[in-house]
Amino acid sequence: MNIIDLFAGAGGLSEGFRKAGFNIVAHVEMDKSACNTLRTREAYYYLKSSNKFKLYLDYLEKKISREQLYEQVPSRVLNNVIESEISNKTFSSITSIIDERLKSSPNNHIDIIIGGPPCQAYSYVGISRDPNRMKDDPRNYLYRHYIRFLKKYKPKFFIFENVKGILTAKNGTIFKSLQKSVLRAGYKIDYKVLNSKDFGVSQNRERVILIGWKNIYQFKFPEFNIVPEPVNIKQLFNDLPPLNAGESIDGLKKYRKRAKIANSFIRPQEWNILSQHITRSNNEKDLLIYKLVVDTWNKEKRLLKYNELPNELQSHKNKESFLDRFKLVRLEDISHTVVAHISKDGHYYIHPDVNQNRSISVREAARIQSFPDDFYFEDSRTAAFKQIGNAVPPLMAYHIALILQEYLNQTNKKSIIS
Template identity: 50%
Template sequence: MNFLDIFSGAGGLSEGFLRAGFTPVAHIERDIYACKTLETRSIYYYLKGTNQLDRYRKYQQSYYASNVERNRERAELINAVPENKLEPIMNLEISDDTLPYIFQRIDERLAHLQEEKIDLIIGGPPCQAYSLVGRARDENGMEEDPRNYLYKLYVRFLTRYQPKAFVFENVPGILTAFKGALFKNIQAYMKRVGYNIQARQLNAKDFGVLQDRKRIIIVGWRKDIEYKFPCTEAVQYKYNVIDLLSDLPKLQAGERSKNILYNLPPNRLLIDSNIRSDDDIVTHHEARNHVQRDLDIYRIAVQMWDLERRRLKYPDLPEKLITHKNLTSFLDRFKVVAGNQGFSHTIVAHISKDGHHYIHPDITQNRSLTVREAARIQSFPDNYFFEGPRTSNFMQIGNAVPPLMSEKLASWFKDHLTV
């Protein structure tokens, strides 16, 4: 079976469907760096399928090289794939103006694949307009944000291709936006074009992801197909978050990994969750620089958590370390990733700003998380290569659907959708 991925991001949702054996028809994403990440991942799957992963490893190893060398290696990587062997990855904003071209490219790809239909459409429009935090910060409650209505463009794909089912992922605030009126409109639009839908709040930690991450999954089924929401058993892992991180080279603030080797062999968690295999290497593992004041705060936050199991509140800091005037809201702006717990707090795109909300649990390292560590908490495998600058890498990871969560949903569809 095949799938179309719209509002793709860095590919966390599509990764699960690829692992479950679905064939991608196309990806559509407006962010250029996320598109390059999707392209690199698509090349990975092609090289894996043709027993040429040594070429991919060579490109991975260029991560710590100069930009000139990495660009040269990327060009060689792209040239290793024959024309038309990869699905189209369209770097476009989905709009009324771009839809005719997008539909043309999809139709051409279907013809190339000798396919008459699309089985599944997956994707989630940008969620900032639906988020509770975003609405609280905007004086109009995001009511005038055009992203509120991207679901109408999603429905245009349903109308044209009539897939058997679709998966629409978003933040919990989508159910309550505008006192629930927005979700009622979404339901009405989808029903009007021939789909029954059901929405549930799912938590990534129930899918084997060591992260407390609540998301709304809207599933729709064409009305001529027997309808059922995906049902999967909650995964019970007996691991802590530190087990995700302990094999990576230890770093101080401002340091980068000096080589591509791990400190330790992969543990059972890393193997079972497909995060690391024997031939993987370390990439995207470099720590931000932090000013001394922030490092002092990080140390206090980790000590408080380790010794008292208590979260640091900003007014608790010594007066010399307090620089913000706001002492009544966002008091947890410095937050430790709980290494001794079974799951982390939610990784969001704000990690791209400064890292204060994602302090490494090992006090001897005294820094915020690296891109690779954040990717692991999101369940991305170590062979997943994120393109673009570090800020973009963090945004791609924070906005993504955890691949482990997606894989379990995809496996359910594989078992219950008829070809």
């Protein structure tokens, strides 16, 4: 079944759907680094299916360049990634590329559309930081472009993902308008606030998941009963070797060999190349704060507030609000929400091992988001963190995809029998 992924980012949603057996006709994304990541993932799947997978391993081990990797992949595969802003000006050019791709597909229609517009205009943090409360931000209305794709391709289903703030943005008028527009386009809809931890992801991450389906289907929002429960951070990081701030392991066979693999979705038993276990360099002041934060947690099981730091470590004048400026990822629990701000600093994601004394690595952040260890994020460390923080956890997407796959398969069987 064919899928379009709109506002695709690094491809968390499409990765989950692909793992469930769906065919991604197009990823549409404007961020250059995210598009490079999507192209590399397309190369991964192509090379894996054509008995040329050693080329991908060579790339991870730095034996060949990205250009050399892409030279081994047909352009039609890499062109699944449409690097473009979604707007009134670009709609026709984007859809013409998709239409051309559908001509060569055995199934020449789109079955599902997935994606979620950028969430900054709806996020509580984004609204609090903007003096106009995001009221005039054009990203408030990107959902309208999503609906244009629904009207053109008339998929059986669609998945729309966003932050909880979309429910209340502009006093709820935006979400009500979205619902009315979807209904006029011929779809029934339902939504819930779902938490990624209920899908086996080692992260407490709440998001609005809206599912729409054509009026002809007798469908209702599913109940998800996912087993097993997510592993904690200690188990999740168990096989990763320790690093100090500024150190990295990228493209080497450096896992702890005797460590138990905690999540086979993230690291299959046979996978042995550790990539992007890359940490930030931190200044001496930050490292002293990190150590105090971890020591306080270990001794008192509480988070150290900013105004409790020694005076010489306090650089902000505001000592009455935003006192949780530093937060560790707890060993014995799942992580708090990983967001794109991790690309700016790691103060909210301090590693719980006081001996390592650093913020979490790119690979550790990717694991918290449930990205497989064979997933490579392109360009800089900063770009990788941003892509990870903005993504939908692939494991969550995978379980949603399985439910839709089961329903559509049953529906197809009934139609064939009748």
